[in-house]
Amino acid sequence: MPTIKQFADCRIVIYFDDHDPPHFHVITSDRREAIVRISDCEVLTGLAAREFAEAHAWAMANRELLLARWKEFN
Template structure:
């Protein structure tokens, strides 16, 4: 998550090979050239912490 980033609330996920994507914190939609299976662990982590991440997003983007 970056401060002063654009809406909607999202987090960035970067893979070891340098590719990256954005995961929407409300819908878990993935934007970028990454398949869900490639970031399964990250998606599980994001889902488990969704409320905390959304709270942090709103606090840092007010």
């Protein structure tokens, strides 16, 4: 599970051989987790986007990079 981006209170990771739709995981420093679809950055499960606002904003601006990493790992 490579870390794509590290923030002060969470990190964005993409698992190898994960299920569709293309998505990433946000894991907080206290080990809570959200799954976020790459295409529109909608939170599919877990935390509310406001709980990881910095990571969510970064992901919105870097969807092409996230999708490229998804394709590389899956």
